[in-house]
Amino acid sequence: MATSTDPFPQRLPTLDLLGVTDPSNVSSSQVATEWLNAFSAAITQNDTAAVADLFLEDGFWKDVVALTWDFRTFEGRKNIKKLLDARLAATALHELRLLQEPLNEPVLQKVFPDFVWLRFCFGFTTKHGKGTAVVYLVPLPDSKWKAYTLLTCLDSLTDFPQKLGSLRNREADHGGWEEKRRQETEFSNNDPTVIVIGAGHSGLETAARLKYIGVPTLVIDKKPRVGDSWRDRYKALCLHDTIWSNQTPYLNFPPTWPVYTPAAKLADWLEGYASFLELDVWTASTITKTFWNDSTKTWTVEVNRGGKGTRVLTVKHLIFATGFGGRPYVPDIPRKASFKGSAVHSSEFKSAANHVGKKAIVVGCCNSGCARHCSRFLQSRRRHHNRSSTFVISAESVAAMLGAVYKEDFPTELADIYNTSLPWAVVRRLHQRVVPMIAGTADKAILDGLAKVGFKTNLGLHGAGLFALFLERGGGYYIDTGASKSIIDGDIKIKNDSAIESFTENGLRFR
Numbered sequence: 001m002a003t004s005t006d007p008f009p010q011r012l013p014t015l016d017l018l019g020v021t022d023p024s025n026v027s028s029s030q031v032a033t034e035w036l037n038a039f040s041a042a043i044t045q046n047d048t049a050a051v052a053d054l055f056l057e058d059g060f061w062k063d064v065v066a067l068t069w070d071f072r073t074f075e076g077r078k079n080i081k082k083l084l085d086a087r088l089a090a091t092a093l094h095e096l097r098l099l100q101e102p103l104n105e106p107v108l109q110k111v112f113p114d115f116v117w118l119r120f121c122f123g124f125t126t127k128h129g130k131g132t133a134v135v136y137l138v139p140l141p142d143s144k145w146k147a148y149t150l151l152t153c154l155d156s157l158t159d160f161p162q163k164l165g166s167l168r169n170r171e172a173d174h175g176g177w178e179e180k181r182r183q184e185t186e187f188s189n190n191d192p193t194v195i196v197i198g199a200g201h202s203g204l205e206t207a208a209r210l211k212y213i214g215v216p217t218l219v220i221d222k223k224p225r226v227g228d229s230w231r232d233r234y235k236a237l238c239l240h241d242t243i244w245s246n247q248t249p250y251l252n253f254p255p256t257w258p259v260y261t262p263a264a265k266l267a268d269w270l271e272g273y274a275s276f277l278e279l280d281v282w283t284a285s286t287i288t289k290t291f292w293n294d295s296t297k298t299w300t301v302e303v304n305r306g307g308k309g310t311r312v313l314t315v316k317h318l319i320f321a322t323g324f325g326g327r328p329y330v331p332d333i334p335r336k337a338s339f340k341g342s343a344v345h346s347s348e349f350k351s352a353a354n355h356v357g358k359k360a361i362v363v364g365c366c367n368s369g370c371a372r373h374c375s376r377f378l379q380s381r382r383r384h385h386n387r388s389s390t391f392v393i394s395a396e397s398v399a400a401m402l403g404a405v406y407k408e409d410f411p412t413e414l415a416d417i418y419n420t421s422l423p424w425a426v427v428r429r430l431h432q433r434v435v436p437m438i439a440g441t442a443d444k445a446i447l448d449g450l451a452k453v454g455f456k457t458n459l460g461l462h463g464a465g466l467f468a469l470f471l472e473r474g475g476g477y478y479i480d481t482g483a484s485k486s487i488i489d490g491d492i493k494i495k496n497d498s499a500i501e502s503f504t505e506n507g508l509r510f511r
Helices: 028-044 048-053 077-091 177-186 201-211 263-276 367-371 395-402 412-420 424-440 444-452 465-472 483-488
Strands: 055-064 071-075 094-099 107-112 115-125 129-139 145-157 194-197 217-220 280-282 286-293 298-304 310-315 317-320 359-363 381-385 390-394 477-480 492-495 500-503 508-510
Touching: 028 048, 028 094, 028 115, 028 129, 028 145, 048 077, 055 077, 071 077, 071 424, 115 145, 129 412, 145 412, 177 280, 194 201, 194 310, 201 217, 201 263, 201 280, 298 317, 367 477, 390 395, 390 444, 390 465, 395 424, 395 477, 424 444, 424 465, 444 483, 465 477, 477 483, 483 492
Parallel strands: 055 145, 194 217, 194 317, 217 280, 359 381, 381 492, 390 477
Antiparallel strands: 055 071, 094 115, 107 115, 115 129, 129 145, 286 298, 298 310, 500 508
């Protein structure tokens, strides 16, 4: 439900709002079939008004490349009809078929005691390829069901099939592979079609997908080795999310892989992934100049290859995969030059080994402050400056939230479909209910303990918790991996009653 300070108009279609009782005795397969038959008939007849009428008045249609060649969400019947009027004939949506395999069969889900939906999936075909749709239906008083939200996602392109299985390379290579790979990586005989900037998770995955549909792709990274974006960070870094949400396409982590991956281990995996998938990567390289030619619709890109000179390439596409984090923000605190100790920004912090036995102040109580410093200062005497409130959630609760779909023996491709199936406006409303529930149950002891020692916490932007902060702000949260207990036990002291005024010779002065 919206609060008085909540600017978002969307409301969850609860049973009370819809004027219905719990529909737990229905046949999920029958309801899904009836709705899909009506939807398919309206699509076939190009009756966009009839299609829109199968949605709630404030329903959603989320499209991932299938109809729009873009990532778009359309809210309300009026906008859904506009989408269909513009794109239905152009994309020739057809061959709609209900999916009823394990894990994607129609299922009635009781999300909350007063909120129920029926989820089902169907496959479809367009002029350009095949895709998967996910529908969430809600009940109406007349025993009919209408779509609250629908996702259409294009999975494959007809003219560019992935070179997998029977389409893989079947030619034997007797001694020429190494030279062939050298020429491919150097682009000795041609320019790439695509340049991807950044050889992290997203950059390498994008390059892999493009390579195996036959699109020549070059990845450029300024670091000396693939994986250095993880390798160069602080020594104690370990991923806060689970292995199942970090899988790489075409090559999954082995079943012996730990649930939480150490950063150095992930760095080596990414380096191996680039090698095993035969991705073309130029490391220790930077783009120094670009020019867009509007007549040829191409980019001219100048690349400084470090000790290998400069190359000028002409490509059709530039993809930025440089991560969501920006440059370090270093506050200008007066009299820094007078400080006799060391002042280190979290981006420069590598290890607590040089700080053992020393006094330390950590400014900031989110992941960078708590995860990197608080629980790792060993036997040093620590004080934490809690400037403002922080959203705190345990790593176990994050794992439980992700574990709805990202878990053992659940196909990653289907988990990704479900994870992206809901519009952000809906996800935010769901989290506004889930987050307080977690805070009042699974994480209650941690949060109560922090409150007793004066550590200020919150429930995130508009009470929507971790993902709202991650997506909309890129910070403001701490996924607890142990520092909370040190704070509660008094091993880490908290100061939050004043702002920093300046450095002194031996520390900080507060107002």
